[in-house]
Amino acid sequence: MRRVTNFSAGPSTLPYSVLKKAQAEFTSYQNTGLSILEMSHRSKHFEEILFDTKQLLQKLMNIPNNYQVLFLQGGASLQFSMVPLNLFHRTNHAYYAHTGTWSEKAIQEARKMGEVTMISSSEDKAFTYIPPIHLPNHPSADYIHITTNNTIEGTRYDTIPNEFDIPLVADMSSNILSEVYDVTKFGLIYAGAQKNIGPAGLTIVIIRDDLIGKAPQNCPTMLDYSTYVKTKSLYNTPPTFSIYMTKLVLEWLQKQGGVEGIEKVNKEKARLLYSFLDHSPLFHSKVEPKFRSIMNIPFTTYNAELDQLFIQTALEHDFLELQGHRSTGGMRASLYNAMSIESVRKLVDFMKLFEQSYLLEGNYVSNKDL
Numbered sequence: 001m002r003r004v005t006n007f008s009a010g011p012s013t014l015p016y017s018v019l020k021k022a023q024a025e026f027t028s029y030q031n032t033g034l035s036i037l038e039m040s041h042r043s044k045h046f047e048e049i050l051f052d053t054k055q056l057l058q059k060l061m062n063i064p065n066n067y068q069v070l071f072l073q074g075g076a077s078l079q080f081s082m083v084p085l086n087l088f089h090r091t092n093h094a095y096y097a098h099t100g101t102w103s104e105k106a107i108q109e110a111r112k113m114g115e116v117t118m119i120s121s122s123e124d125k126a127f128t129y130i131p132p133i134h135l136p137n138h139p140s141a142d143y144i145h146i147t148t149n150n151t152i153e154g155t156r157y158d159t160i161p162n163e164f165d166i167p168l169v170a171d172m173s174s175n176i177l178s179e180v181y182d183v184t185k186f187g188l189i190y191a192g193a194q195k196n197i198g199p200a201g202l203t204i205v206i207i208r209d210d211l212i213g214k215a216p217q218n219c220p221t222m223l224d225y226s227t228y229v230k231t232k233s234l235y236n237t238p239p240t241f242s243i244y245m246t247k248l249v250l251e252w253l254q255k256q257g258g259v260e261g262i263e264k265v266n267k268e269k270a271r272l273l274y275s276f277l278d279h280s281p282l283f284h285s286k287v288e289p290k291f292r293s294i295m296n297i298p299f300t301t302y303n304a305e306l307d308q309l310f311i312q313t314a315l316e317h318d319f320l321e322l323q324g325h326r327s328t329g330g331m332r333a334s335l336y337n338a339m340s341i342e343s344v345r346k347l348v349d350f351m352k353l354f355e356q357s358y359l360l361e362g363n364y365v366s367n368k369d370l
């Protein structure tokens with residue numbers, strides 16, 4: 001059966017063993033005679049899946065008891081609105097770090113609900129680094145918002161700023177579970193599942209107890225975190241199949257040695273690609289080494305036509321979705337947890353070949369030479 005190497009930024013590649021397991025259970029889950037897709041979200045089987053998924057996540061991320069794990073929908077994008085809606089309660093003011101396209105969207109949404117101060121920005125250098133956070137002398141805000149990994153620009157916080165008395169909120173959509181984080185540094189963490197957790201449709205929120213129940217009286221029930229706390233994420237029908245798939249992915253992750261184990265693999269994958277880029281006469285990374293993402297790695301030849309030729313040639317060799325985001329151009333390889341070291345080695349070997357033929361031929365690589 002044909003399987004390509006999929007470098008998509010999201011929805012992204014899933015472990016093959018997880019797909020096979022889901023396939024085997026697809027028409028009759030654990031001999032129940034029905035598929036998860038057909039099963040009531042209030043059935044014993046599904047409630048068990050939901051419980052197990054939550055427990056696995058708590059264990060993998062070492063989430064303390066004073067945090068709640070919520071299963072929501074609407075993607076990380078809905079969290080851009082739910083975070084200010086639920087957390088604005090005292091000052092109606094928040095601090096945001098502006099580190100790329102996604103933080104920009106988060107800021108736009110928060111501004112609809114209160115005052116936003118941009119406490120740092122890397123816009124001056126096209127978001128190729130992570131700017132330090134400087135709070136004013138007498139800081140006053142309901143929360144600070146950062147994006148731990150900037151999916152489009154390929155940057156990541158190398159350390160988490162946590163010397164503040166104000167709750168830290170993190171959009172962790174593209175690097176949750178990729179490396180060990182100390183959850184206690186955060187007041188709230190959110191992530192869309194389709195990058196590093198499972199399929200699209202599920203959004204995970206990890207929220208500290210003291211931040212629950214602050215939403216205004218007129219907050220719609222479905223947008224209030226406390227609704228999901230009170231009902232154990234079963235106020236209405238959750239994305240049942242996405243949750244089931246997430247459970248399988250988390251079980252797989254546990255077998256990889258958990259987050260500690262996968263972090264080592266992820267760092268080795270990133271090292272392989274960056275060290276090639278740093279020595280390549282053709283391909284380059286624009287991101288400051290200290291702030292380079294280990295999940296999303298943008299690169300370019302600085303020649304739009306050649307970039308296109310590379311993407312096209314790669315596609316013909318079953319390397320999928322290597323084009324950069326439509327806003328940045330160039331290339332991007334997303335190396336989420338489910339991407340194997342072998343696949344990254346294959347990509348680097350292919351890039352070497354492309355480079356050699358390009359340098360030999362001057363300016364043209366014909367497909368048959370590769």
Ligand SMILES: *Cc1c(COP(=O)(O)O)cnc(C)c1O
Nearest residue numbers: 075076077102151171173174192
């Ligand atoms: C993909 C992404 C989003 C948007 O996620 P949706 O689930 O599509 O809403 C937000 N933030 C970051 C960092 C992302 O990578």
